[in-house]
Amino acid sequence: MDINILRSIVTVVTFVIFLGIIWWTMSRRNQADFDEAAQLPFRQED
Template sequence: MDINDLRAIVTVLSFVSFVGIWVWAWSRKNRERFEEAAQLPFRSE
């Protein structure tokens, strides 16, 4: 195993992590929570 193999593995793991976070962020079950969090700056008490 040389440095290029390690670089390829890190690249693939980074891409898989990115896709996982993207899927989590756009999940329908998280939409309501994110919409509520987006409105926090506009609420006045």
């Protein structure tokens, strides 16, 4: 196996993982969790 083929495979796999992370963060199912996490710095602890 040529090193360039291996580099191409790693690039494609990394790109697919990147797209999966983007899809996961934009999912409506996770929106409530991310909105709650975004408000953590502003939460008043009494």
